[in-house]
Amino acid sequence: MEATLATAQPRDTGIDAVASATRRLVDAITRAGGAIDADADRIVADLDVLTARIDAHAPDLPERIATMWRQPGPGRFDPAGGTENPLSPPVSLWVEPDGSLRGEVTLGLAFQGPPGHIHGGTSAMLMDHALGIANARAGYAAVTVGLDISFRAAIPIGSTITILARHDGRDGRKVRSSGELRVGDLTCVTATGTFVLMDDPSTREKFRRLPREQA
Numbered sequence: 001m002e003a004t005l006a007t008a009q010p011r012d013t014g015i016d017a018v019a020s021a022t023r024r025l026v027d028a029i030t031r032a033g034g035a036i037d038a039d040a041d042r043i044v045a046d047l048d049v050l051t052a053r054i055d056a057h058a059p060d061l062p063e064r065i066a067t068m069w070r071q072p073g074p075g076r077f078d079p080a081g082g083t084e085n086p087l088s089p090p091v092s093l094w095v096e097p098d099g100s101l102r103g104e105v106t107l108g109l110a111f112q113g114p115p116g117h118i119h120g121g122t123s124a125m126l127m128d129h130a131l132g133i134a135n136a137r138a139g140y141a142a143v144t145v146g147l148d149i150s151f152r153a154a155i156p157i158g159s160t161i162t163i164l165a166r167h168d169g170r171d172g173r174k175v176r177s178s179g180e181l182r183v184g185d186l187t188c189v190t191a192t193g194t195f196v197l198m199d200d201p202s203t204r205e206k207f208r209r210l211p212r213e214q215a
């Protein structure tokens with residue numbers, strides 16, 4: 001049986017291809033560092049031309065947000081698995097036979113915390129998001145109110161990180177899930193999350209308002 005993808009299906013074309021190319025750009029910049037200083041003026045000019053070309057297509061923010069949330073299926077714009085989001089590491093999560101999620105990702109220098117290793121905030125984001133998707137797959141669309149995370153071993157840049165996440169249960173408005181980041185057999189990060197269901201009208205309303213209306 002073919003495994004089910006819980007995150008968005010990556011495409012080789014369109015905005016997904018632009019996002020991938022931008023990830024390669026960010027990776028190249030972080031690897032080159034100050035070695036590009038001498039060429040920086042020309043690089044900036046070239047990048048500014050590209051930015052202006054892309055910006056010409058951008059609708060205003062409320063319209064863009066509304067369009068994003070009208071797209072069917074898993075989020076294509078999330079910061080952890082959004083195929084259209086150039087800041088998102090390329091994470092795909094698959095549904096295991098027991099309903100839990102599993103995926104793999106490799107992170108470059110842009111995500112460095114301690115020397116040669118992944119930033120804890122990046123690990124926390126991977127966990128938060130995977131836990132949220134595990135809940136959503138179980139039928140519970142919910143927002144995080146608490147995330148308890150333990151960093152047990154540092155994750156080397158460039159290693160293949162296995163992401164595991166499962167929905168653990170519901171208690172009234174609260175939903176629980178947990179997960180791990182592993183490198184090989186080593187458990188590097190463990191996390192448990194408490195989420196609040198979006199089914200309450202006032203909670204839904206809070207997240208329906210667009211940034212400008214909240215000001």
Ligand SMILES: CCCCCCCC/C=C\CCCCCCCC(=O)SCCNC(=O)CCNC(=O)[C@H](O)C(C)(C)COP(=O)(O)OP(=O)(O)OC[C@H]1O[C@@H](n2cnc3c(N)ncnc32)[C@H](O)[C@@H]1OP(=O)(O)O
Pocket residue numbers: 075128129132133136141142143144145146172173174194196198203206207
């Ligand atoms: C981003 C949107 C996602 C939408 C999901 C839908 C689509 C799903 C599809 C695909 C999944 C993709 C995956 C997404 C994952 C993303 C995860 C995030 O990054 S979420 C953003 C960060 N989180 C917030 O911004 C919440 C901010 N918090 C709030 O707005 C409020 O706390 C709110 C509305 C959630 C609840 O506030 P109240 O006033 O209605 O309720 P009160 O009474 O304070 O809390 C409700 C229950 O939760 C407990 N609670 C509250 N905080 C807690 C905490 N820190 N730890 C443990 N329990 C806590 C309380 O004790 C209470 O429990 P008792 O019902 O009394 O048993």
